[in-house]
Amino acid sequence: MAGMKLTQAANRERAPEVYARLQKLYPDVECTLDYHNPFELIVMTSLAAQCTDVRVNKVCVPFFKRYPGPADVLTLSQKELEKEIKTCGFYRNKAKNMLALCKTVMEEFGGEIPKTMEELTRLAGVGRKTANVVMGECFGHQGVIVDTHCTRLTNRLGFSKGQDAVKIEQQLMKVWPKDRWTLFSHFMVFHGRAVCTARSPKCSQCTLCDLCPFPETREGLKIAK
Numbered sequence: 001m002a003g004m005k006l007t008q009a010a011n012r013e014r015a016p017e018v019y020a021r022l023q024k025l026y027p028d029v030e031c032t033l034d035y036h037n038p039f040e041l042i043v044m045t046s047l048a049a050q051c052t053d054v055r056v057n058k059v060c061v062p063f064f065k066r067y068p069g070p071a072d073v074l075t076l077s078q079k080e081l082e083k084e085i086k087t088c089g090f091y092r093n094k095a096k097n098m099l100a101l102c103k104t105v106m107e108e109f110g111g112e113i114p115k116t117m118e119e120l121t122r123l124a125g126v127g128r129k130t131a132n133v134v135m136g137e138c139f140g141h142q143g144v145i146v147d148t149h150c151t152r153l154t155n156r157l158g159f160s161k162g163q164d165a166v167k168i169e170q171q172l173m174k175v176w177p178k179d180r181w182t183l184f185s186h187f188m189v190f191h192g193r194a195v196c197t198a199r200s201p202k203c204s205q206c207t208l209c210d211l212c213p214f215p216e217t218r219e220g221l222k223i224a225k
Contacts, residue, residue: 006158006213011175014211018157019180021207022187029186031137033057038113038138039105040064042123043073043098045130047088059088070102070111097125115139128166136182144169144176145185149192156196156214199223 032053035041040060048056063084067073073081081095088094101123105111113134114120120131132143144150146165150172154160159175160168176184195202201223203215214220 008174011159015159015175018208018211019176019184019187021211022184022191025207026187026190029183029190031133031186032189034061035137036064038134039069041137042101042113042120042126042130042134045133046097046101046125047085047094049094050090051088056088059085070105073098073102074106094125100124101126113138115141128169132169132182132185136185142178142181143185144172144181146172147185147189148198150185150188152198153188153192153196156201156212156217156220157208158213 031041033041033044033048034057035044044056044060047060067076076084076099078092078095078099081098082091085091085094085098104123105113109119114123115135117128117131117135120126120134121128129146132145135141136143136145146168151160151163151165151168154168154172155162160171162168172184173181191208195206201214201220203209203212203220206212209215
């Protein structure tokens with residue numbers, strides 16, 4: 001990677017090998033949220049903001065047994081819902097958004113989670129990241145899921161620049177074939193948790209080290225010290 005100019009053409013040339021190595025490393029990669037339908041997934045993905053999937057699963061598995069659909073959630077007051085999801089963090093705002101989401105789903109979509117980006121992002125607390133998760137997992141649509149792991153790793157790999165999730169999504173859509181968008185996004189999460197962590201990335205143990213400019217950058221050298 002030394003001295004390599006990271007043009008869009010160079011990134012497209014490098015991308016298949018990056019994908020192949022990650023696929024070999026994580027052959028069974030899948031969404032780590034324990035959901036059973038689109039409603040559960042959209043709620044859980046929203047709750048997972050600044051919270052771990054492990055915690056969300058622990059909270060939501062018993063929650064959905066008692067409140068399996070949007071109409072059931074709407075039987076709760078905001079205070080009651082806050083108590084149910086408190087350990088997921090930012091519970092007041094998340095409860096407010098969940099109730100608003102359920103109300104819209106019932107009133108405008110007949111109790112069913114919509115399937116398009118435009119409709120999904122009309123729901124309270126649902127941005128493009130959550131919409132892409134739901135569309136990819138439940139409705140067979142490919143989407144680039146830009147979370148903190150994807151932002152960090154694709155910046156380090158030189159596939160994206162900056163912190164704006166929408167801009168990063170657009171940048172990555174130009175690098176990766178559409179049929180790889182969703183799975184590549186999952187690779188970013190797994191590799192970000194296991195190897196390319198925020199504070200202490202294990203560059204010397206990374207299967208992508210020879211394809212990645214990060215160890216040679218100022219930030220990479222700083223972290224390595």
